[in-house]
Amino acid sequence: MSSHPSPTLVAVAFCPHPPRLVTGLEGAGATQDDRLRIACGEALQTVLGLRPDVVLVVGDGPAGVRYGAGDAGDLERWGGSGQQPFAGRVRPGGRSLPLAHTVGAWLLDRAGHDGTRLGVAPGDLAEALADLPGPVGILAMGEGSARRTREAPDAPDTAATDVDVRVAAALGDGDPAALARLDPTGGQGPLAAGTTTWLAVGRALSGRSVTARLLLDGGPRDAGHLVADWLVAEVPDGVPGWLQR
Structure with missing residues (x-):
């Protein structure tokens, strides 16, 4: 158990991370x-308006790695040019960002956020939260299914719609427990890349009171993009919810 003070988790933004979300990239x-x-x-x-001390960007990536100032994503991999810094300037020898954290950094730049950022993989979310002493916002990067339509890269999968419907309901209802019940391997068939991120956030906030808005359900072209925001009740004194295992 961490000896750090319990942070106040003020808000969560749930966003997808298709490369074309970044203006100037191919498509x-x-x-x-x-x-x-x-x-x-x-x-x-919604997240930044509550002035969190730190914004945690959580998305698919290698476990045990924390991204920060000087790390960057190579935009050429997705049809662009140059690099997208995670925070500050690109540093020689900095880590290469996964797609989720690259797009997350771009979204934070576009929103005008110049405060502290920390990037983690889903499995490292709980530990990162326990280490942070002040108000925290989360940018949860997760894709819905890529097999919802006939234009999908693989044949449409009826399970794809089921996954997205359940996640959309949980996001709109502000139901962390429903996210925490997701099968961590259940998104592989429908190609739902956000499953591990949603699961991690659900586990971190289980038992907490959430005010939620589902801002977008069902998405452009061949993917089920889901966008939502959550306002989360203040962490009570004592053991944080995400450490109550």
């Missing part, structure tokens, strides 16, 4: 993508 600029950017911006303003 970006469609009307549907504009709707997605607007929804993500609105969710982030």
Whole structure:
């Protein structure tokens, strides 16, 4: 158990991370993508409006790695040019960001956030929260299913719609317990890359009171993009919820 003071988790923004969300990348600029950017911006303003001391960006990536100032994502991998710093300037020898953290950093830049950022993998979320002493916001980067439509890269999967419907309901209802019940391997068939992120956030907030908004459900082109924001009740004195295992 951590000896650090319990942080106040003020808010969560749930956003997807398709590369084309970043303006200037190959395929970006469609009307549907504009709707997605607007929804993500609105969710982030909910988080940033409460002035968290730290914004935690959680998304798929290697376990045990924490991303910070000087780390960057290579935009050329997704049809762009240059690098997207996670925070501050690109540092020679800095870590290479996964896609989720690259897009998350871009969204934070676009929202005007110049405060402290920390990037982690889903399995490291609880430990990171326990280490932070002050108000924390979370940017949870997670994709819905890529197999919802006939235009999907693989054949449509009826399970894909089921996964997205359940997650959308949990996000809209502010139900961390429902996210915590997700099967960590259940998204592999429907190609739902957000399952581990949603699961980690659900476990971290189980038993907490949440005020929620589902801002976008069902998404552009071939993926089920989900955008939501949560306002979370203050952590009570004593043991944080995410350490009550």
